[in-house]
Amino acid sequence: MREGSIGLIIGVSIGVVIGLVLAIFAFICQRYHRKRSHIGNSSSRRAATIPIRTNGADSCTILSDSTLGPESPIKSGRHSMPFWLDGLRKSANMVPASGLPEYAYKDLQKATHNFTTVIGQGAFGPVYKAQMSTGETVAVKVLATNSKQGEKEFHTEVLLLGRLHHRNLVNLIGYCAEKGQHMLVYVYMSKGSLASHLYSDVNEALCWNLRVQIALDVARGLEYLHDGAVPPVIHRDIKSSNILLDQSMHARVADFGLSREEMVDKHVAIRGTFGYLDPEYISSGTFTKKSDVYSFGVLLFEIIAGRNPQQGLMEYVELAAMNSEGNVGWEEIVDSHLQGNFDVKELNEVAALAYKCINRDLSKRPSMRNILQVLTRILISRHHGNHYKNSLSATDEVFIDPDQLETMISVTDHRKEESIDSVAEMHDV
Numbered sequence: 001m002r003e004g005s006i007g008l009i010i011g012v013s014i015g016v017v018i019g020l021v022l023a024i025f026a027f028i029c030q031r032y033h034r035k036r037s038h039i040g041n042s043s044s045r046r047a048a049t050i051p052i053r054t055n056g057a058d059s060c061t062i063l064s065d066s067t068l069g070p071e072s073p074i075k076s077g078r079h080s081m082p083f084w085l086d087g088l089r090k091s092a093n094m095v096p097a098s099g100l101p102e103y104a105y106k107d108l109q110k111a112t113h114n115f116t117t118v119i120g121q122g123a124f125g126p127v128y129k130a131q132m133s134t135g136e137t138v139a140v141k142v143l144a145t146n147s148k149q150g151e152k153e154f155h156t157e158v159l160l161l162g163r164l165h166h167r168n169l170v171n172l173i174g175y176c177a178e179k180g181q182h183m184l185v186y187v188y189m190s191k192g193s194l195a196s197h198l199y200s201d202v203n204e205a206l207c208w209n210l211r212v213q214i215a216l217d218v219a220r221g222l223e224y225l226h227d228g229a230v231p232p233v234i235h236r237d238i239k240s241s242n243i244l245l246d247q248s249m250h251a252r253v254a255d256f257g258l259s260r261e262e263m264v265d266k267h268v269a270i271r272g273t274f275g276y277l278d279p280e281y282i283s284s285g286t287f288t289k290k291s292d293v294y295s296f297g298v299l300l301f302e303i304i305a306g307r308n309p310q311q312g313l314m315e316y317v318e319l320a321a322m323n324s325e326g327n328v329g330w331e332e333i334v335d336s337h338l339q340g341n342f343d344v345k346e347l348n349e350v351a352a353l354a355y356k357c358i359n360r361d362l363s364k365r366p367s368m369r370n371i372l373q374v375l376t377r378i379l380i381s382r383h384h385g386n387h388y389k390n391s392l393s394a395t396d397e398v399f400i401d402p403d404q405l406e407t408m409i410s411v412t413d414h415r416k417e418e419s420i421d422s423v424a425e426m427h428d429v
């Protein structure tokens with residue numbers, strides 16, 4: 001009898017243990033199945049939100065050659081990773097797949113001669129020139145490891161820029177998240193920043209035609225962010241050091257460190273650069289597309305005057321505008337480096353546009369699309385003479401397709417030799 005009850009107890013215990021093991025196994029299987037279907041859903045959601053330019057004036061969704069080329073080594077096949085390892089990467093705060101290639105640390109280390117080829121220093125860390133083994137040159141921004149803001153920046157930039165491609169943006173072409181380091185890999189802009197051309201004695205002064213062309217390039221990049229990207233993107237830090245120039249002196253908007261997808265009615269801490277900041281944003285705390293327009297207006301005046309907004313540019317502008325209401329008489333603020341070589345009418349048109357951008361009343365500021373149209377019209381006028389201009393000046397809101405403009409006008413004097421390359425670049429990003 002005693003032996004029988006011992007046997008019964010042992011039997012029941014074994015049964016309970018087996019039952020428990022089976023239950024745990026079933027639970028794990030169920031979680032695994034749920035997780036996999038979640039991954040499937042979220043990746044299809046991601047695909048659905050990739051912006052396809054449908055409503056902007058200047059569309060371009062083609063990936064750059066760099067993105068697709070051999071120097072785009074996807075270091076690890078993340079999607080082929082076992083589920084448990086995938087979970088480990090997530091818990092370690094790794095960057096989610098963004099469609100951009102992940103560069104190997106050792107390749108970037110080699111390409112930058114062990115991180116000795118510094119070309120600049122930004123708020124979030126140094127920038128290096130990297131010569132990849134395939135011959136491709138890229139810029140590598142290494143985020144400071146102790147910067148919390150840099151960490152956040154990294155996640156924002158990879159996710160955001162992985163979806164944004166335009167020939168007037170400094171496109172992100174990859175990233176590296178290894179050995180506790182976060183790096184962003186960008187297209188390399190060999191002629192440096194617009195600021196370095198406006199203020200350095202080393203670089204030759206920019207001629208008037210090139211200044212207007214650069215303004216148009218920047219307007220295109222911003223118009224794409226505001227009206228082409230889905231959802232829209234506000235840059236938040238438009239300034240001359242964030243406008244970079246390529247070998248052919250085409251300008252691209254850089255540094256999306258402060259970019260954010262549009263947030264309606266949400267107040268955030270004051271960000272941006274003194275001198276370019278919209279006074280309305282400072283008083284209300286709300287940053288809108290029109291705040292970018294304000295900064296763009298300041299940038300236009302900076303391009304015209306060759307003066308730093310942090311050193312009294314806007315006071316100078318307000319003085320010049322006092323008697324003319326901003327429409328004429330802007331000759332007095334023009335950069336002396338131009339030595340009088342500019343078209344007065346064109347100057348007044350560009351300055352009048354800039355003055356509208358800095359209007360205290362947000363509703364009176366033009367949109368980036370309006371700005372793009374006005375600059376486009378100015379360039380068309382330049383290349384087709386006054387007769388054409390007069391027929392257009394009847395309306396400010398005439399729509400001109402910038403792609404059509406590309407075929408209508410040749411590039412500016414400085415770029416004439418590169419006009420053939422420019423046509424090829426129209427299809428680049």
Ligand SMILES: Nc1ncnc2c1ncn2[C@@H]1O[C@H](COP(=O)(O)OP(=O)(O)OP(=O)(O)O)[C@@H](O)[C@H]1O
Pocket residue numbers: 119120121122123124125126127139141170186187188189190192193241242244254255
């Ligand atoms: N893609 C690039 N190609 C060539 N040079 C670059 C590139 N990106 C950055 N640089 C250089 O590195 C410098 C630092 O760039 P970064 O964007 O980190 O900071 P910043 O815009 O100058 O300053 P902040 O971070 O305060 O806005 C730039 O001024 C530029 O000279």
